[in-house]
Amino acid sequence: MYDYFEIQSKVGITKHMGGLKSTKELLELCGVNNSHFVLVAGSGNGVSAVYMHRWTGCKVLGIDISEEMVKSALEKAEEGVEFIVGNVEDIQFTDNTFDTVISESVTAFTNKNKSLSEYYRVLKKGGYLGLNEVTWLKEPSSEIIDFAQRVMGLEGENKDHWISLLEQAGFKEINSKLYTLNQRKQVLGDLELQKTGFFKIWVRFIYYYLKDTEYRKSVHYFAREGLRIPRDFTRYFGYGLYVCKK
Numbered sequence: 001m002y003d004y005f006e007i008q009s010k011v012g013i014t015k016h017m018g019g020l021k022s023t024k025e026l027l028e029l030c031g032v033n034n035s036h037f038v039l040v041a042g043s044g045n046g047v048s049a050v051y052m053h054r055w056t057g058c059k060v061l062g063i064d065i066s067e068e069m070v071k072s073a074l075e076k077a078e079e080g081v082e083f084i085v086g087n088v089e090d091i092q093f094t095d096n097t098f099d100t101v102i103s104e105s106v107t108a109f110t111n112k113n114k115s116l117s118e119y120y121r122v123l124k125k126g127g128y129l130g131l132n133e134v135t136w137l138k139e140p141s142s143e144i145i146d147f148a149q150r151v152m153g154l155e156g157e158n159k160d161h162w163i164s165l166l167e168q169a170g171f172k173e174i175n176s177k178l179y180t181l182n183q184r185k186q187v188l189g190d191l192e193l194q195k196t197g198f199f200k201i202w203v204r205f206i207y208y209y210l211k212d213t214e215y216r217k218s219v220h221y222f223a224r225e226g227l228r229i230p231r232d233f234t235r236y237f238g239y240g241l242y243v244c245k246k
Contacts, residue, residue: 002218005066005109009214011204012072014044014193016105016132017221017239018179023048024055026102026130029175029243032056034100039063040090042106046073047082047193051101053080061098072197072201088144089114096124105239109153116169120238123246129171135159135178135240143230144237151225159240171244177240181234 008015016022026136034057040049042061043222045071052160053060063086064070073083080237086092088103089111136158140148148154157165159176166174194201 001221002065002215004151004222007215007222009044009066009068009219011201012045012069012194012197013201014047014069014170016044016048016193017134017181018132018241019047019163019185021194022132022179022239022241023051023102023104026132026241026243027052028099028130029129029132029241030102032058032100034058037061038100038102039059039093039098039119039122041091041101041103041115042071043073043083045193045197046076046083048102048104049073050076050078050081050115053078053143058100061125064089070201075200088118091118091122093122095121095156097126097140098127100128102130105134107131107157108134112157113168117163118169118171120169120171120246127244127246128177129242129244131162131240131242133162133240133242135238136236137178137180137238138236140236144233147225147228147230147233148237149199151222156237161241162240166242166244171246174242174244176243177241178238181237183234188230226237226244 010085036058038058041060043049043064046062048059049062060081062066062083065087067085069084070083077083084180101123134156136156165173
């Protein structure tokens with residue numbers, strides 16, 4: 001069976017908390033401008049990376065572990081924006097390469113110590129890391145933790161633990177802002193992230209659903225699990241913007 005991210009990557013769906021509004025806020029908090037070289041760690045379908053370039057004029061390189069996602073992103077690439085296959089836990093660039101690293105709803109699903117250490121390594125001295133990551137707003141029950149791990153593949157953290165992880169990786173001047181999850185706004189934000197390839201996403205989805213038995217079974221499984229979401233899940237589940245300096 002395909003996991004949650006494989007289902008999305010095959011059709012080119014990217015989702016992150018807060019949508020493009022949170023992307024823009026991260027750029028502002030990191031002080032990104034047209035002289036910066038920005039690494040987008042886990043660039044998904046490429047929409048955020050393209051907007052980063054359009055908004056600031058910065059040069060952008062997006063990496064993603066999924067070949068399908070990179071193919072989808074390359075359909076949107078423009079001058080100043082590139083995409084390659086890459087692993088955020090083992091970034092294939094030399095030390096001190098990037099002015100800024102941005103990662104949105106990716107790092108929480110990785111080996112956090114490895115990925116944060118890699119972000120630190122490839123940043124130039126004085127460069128900024130901007131994270132948008134799932135954050136527990138209060139201590140979740142065992143039922144909620146189990147749902148997050150089993151269905152979403154998520155090992156969640158609270159704000160204090162995220163800050164501790166960043167400190168352990170060597171980052172300083174750590175600032176954080178927490179947000180609750182507004183389901184209506186999140187759905188609208190998710191749709192905005194797909195708008196440049198909405199038709200292709202549906203064509204791919206129908207293709208895989210009809211042709212790939214495992215894909216179809218996986219879609220059914222996650223649809224059923226989505227109906228069993230623990231009560232008050234969104235009271236515990238939010239996101240944080242974390243900005244810090246090398």
